[in-house]
Amino acid sequence: MKNLKEKVLSTDLIFGGRFLKIWRDEVELPNGFKSFREYIKHPGAAMVIPETKDGKFIMIHQYRHSVGQVFLEFPAGKKDKGETTEQTAARELQEEVGFKPGYLQLLTHIHPVIGYSNEQIDLYYAKDLEAAPAMKDPDEVLEIFEFTLDEILEKLWNHQITDVKTQIGIFWLQKLKGR
Amino acid sequence: MKNLKEKVLSTDLIFGGRFLKIWRDEVELPNGFKSFREYIKHPGAAMVIPETKDGKFIMIHQYRHSVGQVFLEFPAGKKDKGETTEQTAARELQEEVGFKPGYLQLLTHIHPVIGYSNEQIDLYYAKDLEAAPAMKDPDEVLEIFEFTLDEILEKLWNHQITDVKTQIGIFWLQKLKGR
Numbered sequence: 001m002k003n004l005k006e007k008v009l010s011t012d013l014i015f016g017g018r019f020l021k022i023w024r025d026e027v028e029l030p031n032g033f034k035s036f037r038e039y040i041k042h043p044g045a046a047m048v049i050p051e052t053k054d055g056k057f058i059m060i061h062q063y064r065h066s067v068g069q070v071f072l073e074f075p076a077g078k079k080d081k082g083e084t085t086e087q088t089a090a091r092e093l094q095e096e097v098g099f100k101p102g103y104l105q106l107l108t109h110i111h112p113v114i115g116y117s118n119e120q121i122d123l124y125y126a127k128d129l130e131a132a133p134a135m136k137d138p139d140e141v142l143e144i145f146e147f148t149l150d151e152i153l154e155k156l157w158n159h160q161i162t163d164v165k166t167q168i169g170i171f172w173l174q175k176l177k178g179r
Numbered sequence: 180m181k182n183l184k185e186k187v188l189s190t191d192l193i194f195g196g197r198f199l200k201i202w203r204d205e206v207e208l209p210n211g212f213k214s215f216r217e218y219i220k221h222p223g224a225a226m227v228i229p230e231t232k233d234g235k236f237i238m239i240h241q242y243r244h245s246v247g248q249v250f251l252e253f254p255a256g257k258k259d260k261g262e263t264t265e266q267t268a269a270r271e272l273q274e275e276v277g278f279k280p281g282y283l284q285l286l287t288h289i290h291p292v293i294g295y296s297n298e299q300i301d302l303y304y305a306k307d308l309e310a311a312p313a314m315k316d317p318d319e320v321l322e323i324f325e326f327t328l329d330e331i332l333e334k335l336w337n338h339q340i341t342d343v344k345t346q347i348g349i350f351w352l353q354k355l356k357g358r
Contacts (some may be wrong), residue, residue: 004242035318041244063183066218139214
């Protein structure tokens with residue numbers, strides 16, 4: 001593999017918002033060219049695909065203000081301090097849809113925003129769900145659904161599931177189920 | 180569908196970097212709760228899966244400073260002002276790997292960062308490639324490869340393709356090829 005790595009000449013926190021923090025690094029490329037890279041430092045996140053006892057999958061509708069539309073998603077959220085993504089997946093499953101997982105399996109990890117964020121999302125599959133009190137954040141309003149894998153795949157190929165973590169989760173679920 | 184839409188109470192540009200611009204909106208949720216949403220406004224982007232005359236697919240290695248690692252990707256980039264994403268796809272194909280597409284087909288569109296950006300990426304498939312001078316940006320250093328679909332799928336299932344636009348493009352390519 002060619003050497004593609006960039007050397008960091010300086011790094012600065014240039015914006016600290018309530019939620020978003022932006023760094024700007026000056027870098028030197030392997031070709032000697034100097035440039036600036038601006039990016040968000042993100043704590044990492046987890047998503048979970050919960051399977052019910054009758055073989056359906058729990059999804060949520062959530063309004064996403066950045067895009068201005070409602071998305072069909074699997075439960076997900078950012079890591080809290082000190083958490084593993086397995087703990088995040090279990091916590092978000094309980095907070096958003098009210099279940100504890102009896103079984104939790106890591107499917108893969110993804111990088112959604114390589115142009116301007118270090119965010120990594122770990123994708124989990126969960127089954128053997130036990131009811132547990134949901135504890136939604138007050139700024140999260142959700143609608144909960146259960147669908148079969150066929151119903152989900154139909155929505156995906158009809159371009160109705162454009163959230164990347166959810167779409168990739170479905171492909172890995174399909175593989176897991178030998179479909 | 181439940182009403183999940185949030186009402187915008189105020190909107191402010193709170194950070195204008197060289198590349199990233201952040202808005203903060205105060206919103207009122209359907210449950211009456213007020214909150215703030217911080218997000219990046221993005222011009223939109225296009226990715227293109229180029230098929231060579233002998234049925235291989237062109238991919239690139241690119242170092243992504245935000246994550247600090249080299250990614251295997253399909254050619255992609257942000258829309259320039261006034262461009263359609265079809266024009267962006269054709270331009271990036273020429274700039275990054277040195278081909279003009281004789282045929283370009285939209286596969287789907289995705290939203291990679293619904294938590295904090297309005298970014299949309301349109302995914303294209305290209306064939307009937309004609310050589311054209313590559314004109315890389317001076318701050319892009321790339322390594323170019325050609326792989327069969329089987330080679331690409333092996334890398335995907337081995338967790339070696341974690342860039343979301345690339346991974347989703349592969350699944351849609353697999354569908355297009357009836358695999």
